[in-house]
Structure formats: C-alpha cells, structure tokens
Amino acid sequence: MTQANLDQTLIALADPTRRQVIELLRQGPRRAGELVASSTISAPAMSRHLRILRASGLIEETEVPGDARVRLYRLRPEQFANLQSWLEEVQGFWAGQLDAFKAHVERKTQKPKGGRR
Amino acid sequence: MTQANLDQTLIALADPTRRQVIELLRQGPRRAGELVASSTISAPAMSRHLRILRASGLIEETEVPGDARVRLYRLRPEQFANLQSWLEEVQGFWAGQLDAFKAHVERKTQKPKGGRR
DNA sequence: ACGATATTTAACCAATACGCTAATTATTAA
C-alpha cells in the first residue's frame, strides 16, 4: 500500500457518513439510489462520498446487466486487509504472533481455492 | 469504543503529519520539542496535532521528573488495539473473509518458522 | 529577580470539505 493510498483510505474512513455506507455494504452490494435512501443527505452529496470511497479502494463500482443507469457499489475486502496490516505494523505487537495466527487460519479454512466465476 | 471516540481516532490518523508523529513515538517517548525538531512545521502547529492525537487516545502526555517545562508523549497501544478490533468487525473477519486474509498473511510472512509455504 | 527555555493559546489566513440546488448525461419506457 502506497503512502498516498493509505492517506486516502484513512481520510475515507474518517467520516461517519462514509462509515455508515460501509456498514450497509457489509450486507451486500447496493445501488447508489439505495445508499441515498438509507441516508439523510442528497444524491449529489452521496455521489461524492462514493467517489472518495472508491478512490480509496475500500469500495468498487460495477454495472448491473439489466439497467445501465444504475450503479452497484460493493466492498473491497482487500483494502480492509491492507489497512489492517498497516495497523498491525504500526502497532508492532502482532509480528511475533503471526505464525501462530497463520496456523490458526490454516486450520480454520476449508474453502477450496480457485473457485470458478 | 464509543462512536465519537472512533471518529476522533480515525480523524487523528487521517493526517500524514500525525502519522509521522506516531511513527516516531513507536521508538519510544519523545518530548514535544523533539517532535517539532523532527518535522518541518512550527511548534504551535505541532502542539495542535498533539492535542488531537491525545484527544483520540492514541497518545498520552506525561511529565518528566527533572524538568516540569517539558512534556513527554508516548503511544497508547490500547487504543490501537481498539481500532484493530473495530476494523476486524467491520471487515467481517471471523465470519467470511478468511481466504483473502490468509493469502495476505502468506504474502507478508517472512519468518519461515516451520510454516508451510 | 531576570532572562532564557519549553510549550501552549490566541488571532488570523488560505485551502479544503461537505452540504445544498440546478443542470447535465445516459438510459429506459411510453
């Protein structure tokens, strides 16, 4: 993660409205209009929040096949993982326990890799 | 962690100068003057950054026995842990994202302490 | 007591952030 991207990401998270969007997207992809409806702000305001979130890499925008007007937004977990690893690094602490934790994950993970899409 | 405190914490981190301070404090407590010297900004500007960091709980201020004029600042790892657990929660860490994180750990891990690679 | 030192507070300024309404773009439906 570049310095600039870390900055974008933390700025993106440092706003309650944007965190609320993230909270909603945890439950699955949502259309821009749905995100507006879930909030108290106007559509243009939401559009700008979404741009900031997208620039940070925390969410991504896709198109829906049926209707080319709507845009779907969804979380990008990789970016959350990136942020997490930055936090672990700055905190120190975690480094020593990485191995144990990795082993734990190994044990817990069943899902086969390379799922066809 | 309260909502307000989460907000303060993320706002505090969303500034490169403040993160630079944190980076320095990782190596141990520092006097306000040392933090100013390590940066390009003025003492008053630094003082305000320190206030914001202190309000977030990411750092704390203590006095040094010898000289009551100087103030020492040090990290409060507890708050980093708080932030980390928030991040895990929002990410759905234990629930769904195990694969992505496992891959991430695989990539990041250097210490080959008997782990399968 | 007096001047030097460490830091914060006060006052101000430029830039940015975030809200709104109006307008624009693109697509769908009648």
Add this chain to the structure above:
DNA sequence: TTAATAATTAGCGTATTGGTTAAATATCGT
C-alpha cells in the same frame, strides 16, 4: 420522440482544518 429515471457534475455558501506569527504561561538557571 418525448417524458421519466438514475446518477453524476457544476456552481455556490459555510464550516473546519492546518499553517503561520505573536503573546501568554510556566519553569529553570544564574
């Protein structure tokens, strides 16, 4: 083709942020 819908961009106002210099506060050394 015309109207309706989904979303973004444009333009504008206000509040907040982050920087500066000057002043205040507190403490130390002589």
